[in-house]
Amino acid sequence: MSRTMGDPHISVRGLAHSYGSNGGATAALDSVDLHVERGEFVSVVGPSGGGKTTLLRCIGGLIEPGAGRIEVGGRPAARRSGEIGYVFQDPSLLPWRTVSGNVALPLEIGGGRADPARVAETLDAVGLSGFGGHYPHQLSGGMAQRTAFARALAMDPDVLLMDEPLGALDEITRADMSLYLLSLWERSGSTVVMVTHSVPEAVMTSDRVVVMSSRPGRIVGAVDIPLQRPRERSLEDTPEFLACSSRVRSLLLAGSNNGAPDH
Amino acid sequence: MARPITERPASEPFSAGGAAPRPSGPALRPLAWYVLPPAIALSLAAAVCEAWTRLANVPTYIFPAPSAVAARLAGDAGYFAVHGAVTVLEAAAGFVLGSAIAVALGVAMSYSRAAERTLLPIALLVKVTPVVAVAPLFVIWFGFGSGPKVLIAALITFFPVMVNTLIGLRSVSPGALDFLRSLDASDLEILLKLRAPSALPYLFAAFRIAVPLSVIGAVVGEWFTGDRGLGSVIIVAHNNIDMPTLFAAVVTLTVIGVTLTAVLAYAERKVLFWHESFITT
Numbered sequence: 001m002s003r004t005m006g007d008p009h010i011s012v013r014g015l016a017h018s019y020g021s022n023g024g025a026t027a028a029l030d031s032v033d034l035h036v037e038r039g040e041f042v043s044v045v046g047p048s049g050g051g052k053t054t055l056l057r058c059i060g061g062l063i064e065p066g067a068g069r070i071e072v073g074g075r076p077a078a079r080r081s082g083e084i085g086y087v088f089q090d091p092s093l094l095p096w097r098t099v100s101g102n103v104a105l106p107l108e109i110g111g112g113r114a115d116p117a118r119v120a121e122t123l124d125a126v127g128l129s130g131f132g133g134h135y136p137h138q139l140s141g142g143m144a145q146r147t148a149f150a151r152a153l154a155m156d157p158d159v160l161l162m163d164e165p166l167g168a169l170d171e172i173t174r175a176d177m178s179l180y181l182l183s184l185w186e187r188s189g190s191t192v193v194m195v196t197h198s199v200p201e202a203v204m205t206s207d208r209v210v211v212m213s214s215r216p217g218r219i220v221g222a223v224d225i226p227l228q229r230p231r232e233r234s235l236e237d238t239p240e241f242l243a244c245s246s247r248v249r250s251l252l253l254a255g256s257n258n259g260a261p262d263h
Numbered sequence: 264m265a266r267p268i269t270e271r272p273a274s275e276p277f278s279a280g281g282a283a284p285r286p287s288g289p290a291l292r293p294l295a296w297y298v299l300p301p302a303i304a305l306s307l308a309a310a311v312c313e314a315w316t317r318l319a320n321v322p323t324y325i326f327p328a329p330s331a332v333a334a335r336l337a338g339d340a341g342y343f344a345v346h347g348a349v350t351v352l353e354a355a356a357g358f359v360l361g362s363a364i365a366v367a368l369g370v371a372m373s374y375s376r377a378a379e380r381t382l383l384p385i386a387l388l389v390k391v392t393p394v395v396a397v398a399p400l401f402v403i404w405f406g407f408g409s410g411p412k413v414l415i416a417a418l419i420t421f422f423p424v425m426v427n428t429l430i431g432l433r434s435v436s437p438g439a440l441d442f443l444r445s446l447d448a449s450d451l452e453i454l455l456k457l458r459a460p461s462a463l464p465y466l467f468a469a470f471r472i473a474v475p476l477s478v479i480g481a482v483v484g485e486w487f488t489g490d491r492g493l494g495s496v497i498i499v500a501h502n503n504i505d506m507p508t509l510f511a512a513v514v515t516l517t518v519i520g521v522t523l524t525a526v527l528a529y530a531e532r533k534v535l536f537w538h539e540s541f542i543t544t
Contacts (some may be wrong), residue, residue, distance in 0.1 A: 056442075060445050062444055093439075094439060095538070105443075109448045137542045
């Protein structure tokens, strides 16, 4: 393990994965190492098609990686109910279930019965109390995504994996929601890995921003974000914020030029 | 799926019972709005037929006057109601039997490509074989009672329901499937909580085809044997060149078809209230 800190919560070593088969295989990930501490908020940025989503899906157990080891909480990353909460770019709510029913869904898996109080509490946390009886088609995009957050948080997961969770929202909603997301995370204490296209969003939310190159996806470098918490919108104009953003951008540039960074 | 983005600042929680952006469910218009235009058109057509049969002296055994058909229906309403009920019950039993087998096989095929490759071609064979051709066989095998009629109705119902079940079970939102997988949901949980509800719109689309087909199946069965049901009424009337009775039986079948279709449409609207096709924007 290259990092000197204690046991990482999420540990990815030598991860490689290709799509397709035989002659037509496309390497999505190559020799990716990533270690995330317990309670850390890590963002992964990189060009489109750079394997960020593949990395996240491997950690979440949705893809069996071609090579490498992934451990979550010291155990091999197989799918484990209740430990990982997943948020996708599309809320992917079940349209025949109410908001409450959607949030209750993860609690029902494994033969359990959803505790209505727990559901109400989770809805309250994302600011949707009073909307439990609504159906997804009655929600705005932002409210639907909040429901998706509530659904992921319902089991109080140790690990929250988010794949461009704000990507489907407009700019203004998006900025509000990123701070909102942070306040949810601060209360939950989960370990977060978030994939995003937005450098300001990554810097604003994260303890560390990991930059990936494309085809095959490799980790170009990482930037620690030493900004104070809780984060506020006004931070965006501080020299520290801008310095972090520019370091992330230069890594992105290095990654897109030759995939062989000098970092 | 375009959604209006009407988001409040994140720090500001929504008040309880806040107004939904959209009203729930589609607005229903008064029945007359749906029924009157075709009713007027049909009445006009009947009036034209009436005038034609009278003015041109069309013999009743060629084309009975609508008034004669109406008189036959009204004068012996119980007769047509009883035979209509027989046909409806046979069709309904066949529909339920055929749909149950179709759904079961659809579920099996959705799990196993081997099952699909085995069963789908056989189902296609059954489908392309004209049901009228096997109906006499069924009579020999299953006798003169309701059995063959129910089986023919089941046979004709089976294929559309099975194919749509299979397609519907596979047409799930990839994101919702990923979410359930990330929860380590079992295949059975994914079937019950995601695949089955996702298949419902496809199933109703199949029912819209299968319900009228099941009536056809029952009538075809009745042509070959038995003395009950509208199919046998039609055959007997035909042999006696009793056109008013034949037409009255056909009109009864039309009324049955319209009623069943309306009931199905109502059920679909109630069950699929969440589906895109029923959400008014």
